[in-house]
Amino acid sequence: MTAPDEDEDAPRSGASTPPQRTPRGTLSREVLLDAAMEIVRIGGADAFSMRALGARLEVDPTAVYRHFRTKNELLDVLADILIAGDEPLPSTGDARADLRASLHQLRRSLLRHPTMAGVILRRPPGGRAYWERANHALGLLRGMGLSPEQATSAYQTLLFYSLGHVLSEARTLAAAVARDRRPSAPTATFNPPAHQLPDLAAAVPFLRADTAAQFDDGLDLIMGSLPG
Amino acid sequence: MTAPDEDEDAPRSGASTPPQRTPRGTLSREVLLDAAMEIVRIGGADAFSMRALGARLEVDPTAVYRHFRTKNELLDVLADILIAGDEPLPSTGDARADLRASLHQLRRSLLRHPTMAGVILRRPPGGRAYWERANHALGLLRGMGLSPEQATSAYQTLLFYSLGHVLSEARTLAAAVARDRRPSAPTATFNPPAHQLPDLAAAVPFLRADTAAQFDDGLDLIMGSLPG
DNA sequence: ACCTGAACACCGTTCAAGT
DNA sequence: ACCTGAACACCGTTCAAGT
Numbered sequence: 001m002t003a004p005d006e007d008e009d010a011p012r013s014g015a016s017t018p019p020q021r022t023p024r025g026t027l028s029r030e031v032l033l034d035a036a037m038e039i040v041r042i043g044g045a046d047a048f049s050m051r052a053l054g055a056r057l058e059v060d061p062t063a064v065y066r067h068f069r070t071k072n073e074l075l076d077v078l079a080d081i082l083i084a085g086d087e088p089l090p091s092t093g094d095a096r097a098d099l100r101a102s103l104h105q106l107r108r109s110l111l112r113h114p115t116m117a118g119v120i121l122r123r124p125p126g127g128r129a130y131w132e133r134a135n136h137a138l139g140l141l142r143g144m145g146l147s148p149e150q151a152t153s154a155y156q157t158l159l160f161y162s163l164g165h166v167l168s169e170a171r172t173l174a175a176a177v178a179r180d181r182r183p184s185a186p187t188a189t190f191n192p193p194a195h196q197l198p199d200l201a202a203a204v205p206f207l208r209a210d211t212a213a214q215f216d217d218g219l220d221l222i223m224g225s226l227p228g
Numbered sequence: 229m230t231a232p233d234e235d236e237d238a239p240r241s242g243a244s245t246p247p248q249r250t251p252r253g254t255l256s257r258e259v260l261l262d263a264a265m266e267i268v269r270i271g272g273a274d275a276f277s278m279r280a281l282g283a284r285l286e287v288d289p290t291a292v293y294r295h296f297r298t299k300n301e302l303l304d305v306l307a308d309i310l311i312a313g314d315e316p317l318p319s320t321g322d323a324r325a326d327l328r329a330s331l332h333q334l335r336r337s338l339l340r341h342p343t344m345a346g347v348i349l350r351r352p353p354g355g356r357a358y359w360e361r362a363n364h365a366l367g368l369l370r371g372m373g374l375s376p377e378q379a380t381s382a383y384q385t386l387l388f389y390s391l392g393h394v395l396s397e398a399r400t401l402a403a404a405v406a407r408d409r410r411p412s413a414p415t416a417t418f419n420p421p422a423h424q425l426p427d428l429a430a431a432v433p434f435l436r437a438d439t440a441a442q443f444d445d446g447l448d449l450i451m452g453s454l455p456g
Numbered sequence: 457a458c459c460t461g462a463a464c465a466c467c468g469t470t471c472a473a474g475t
Numbered sequence: 476a477c478c479t480g481a482a483c484a485c486c487g488t489t490c491a492a493g494t
Binding site: 118119121122123124125128131132134135136138139142148149151152153154155156157159160161162163164165167168171172174175192193197198199200202203205206207214217218221222224225 | 346347349350351352353356359360362363364366367370376377379380381382383384385387388389390391392393395396399400402403420421425426427428430431433434435442445446449450452453
């Protein structure tokens with residue numbers, strides 16, 4: 001009924017890498033966000049806590065509250081950094097291609113921290129980068145000849161598809177990461193119970209290993225209906 | 229930069245409703261799942277913990293471990309119950325309509341516990357209902373004349389779009405729920421910073437209040453490319 | 457001004473012990 | 476066979492106190 005259950009609960013190991021010294025008064029939003037991202041990179045989303053953050057910076061955990069009102073507020077800023085990514089929004093002049101590229105950017109950036117993607121996507125959007133991406137994409141859709149109303153609908157469809165795809169990839173990746181942390185757990189590859197589900201069985205060979213190409217296929221399908 | 233931040237952290241109130249008596253030896257998976265669902269219904273996903281579950285059933289929290297190996301395992305079973313929903317899979321003979329109806333079912337069922345949707349969608353899929361839905365939808369797509377390969381691609385696109393849409397609705401709803409639990413927090417309606425983002429500003433009037441219709445628009449767009 | 461430390465009210469999970 | 480209770484190793488957050 002349930003999957004073999006390789007639990008994400010794994011060891012809650014505090015990140016045990018060389019902590020960077022933090023002379024008095026050096027704490028800042030930037031330093032905190034960098035350290036938070038490091039903790040996530042090393043130990044995954046489960047390893048991140050206000051206490052782990054304090055420990056990493058050799059500072060009392062509660063010192064963080066000078067700079068972020070809550071853990072969730074910090075998480076939201078982290079989210080927006082991931083949504084922004086490190087590449088500029090594409091603008092080659094080919095609206096179709098740019099739109100596609102922007103969504104691929106978003107996917108790649110969120111999947112850079114797969115254990116974090118699920119955490120981040122659960123939070124309500126609100127960051128600057130999120131809205132800038134929306135504005136950019138809407139502009140491209142207008143450029144393809146869509147009305148504001150059509151552009152809005154198309155963008156939401158493309159965005160929700162992308163978020164769902166990323167979420168789906170991220171949760172599988174995150175589970176795999178958790179498995180590898182428990183070395184003895186079974187490999188339990190993605191293996192739907194096709195027994196007695198014939199149409200599912202027929203689909204299994206076409207589940208693509210290349211999930212980036214799979215993502216692109218879906219974009220194709222959705223963008224196929226768009227003018228321009 | 230970040231939204232006004234009405235935190236989901238709210239009071240971690242243990243569900244304080246009339247607990248049902250639990251004579252010795254009555255504990256079962258079913259009783260536990262019912263109680264868990266009740267806790268979620270009353271207090272949201274944050275209120276659910278192994279300790280709250282024990283308290284509700286007037287049982288030591290650790291007694292739950294006789295029936296579920298971990299909290300995550302229980303969560304996965306809960307997830308599959310929500311994914312199954314309480315309606316049978318539609319089969320009117322109109323494949324297009326049935327496919328659409330099935331995805332609407334999934335959306336409605338997940339949104340019945342919006343605070344739970346995000347939690348559930350973060351977990352890797354693996355329940356029976358999840359795969360039965362896939363099998364059913366793939367069969368409908370085959371019936372519309374799609375090849376196994378086309379059906380697989382189309383189903384994944386539709387599913388990921390649906391999950392993304394539900395996630396997006398759920399996180400907004402969950403934030404609203406959390407706001408209402410802190411009666412003094414500002415209302416902070418969904419309000420993108422359209423200032424200096426002209427294309428976003430042009431889209432705002434077309435963000436539909438009726439999110440079920442919005443969901444359907446996206447299904448239209450995607451299914452518009454499909455044969456049959 | 458900025459950080460510390462103790463404290464509060466919680467977690468999930470394990471395991472020896474009881475009935 | 477089934478449940479309890481103590482214990483372990485954690486949480487986020489508040490607030491008075493220190494420097």
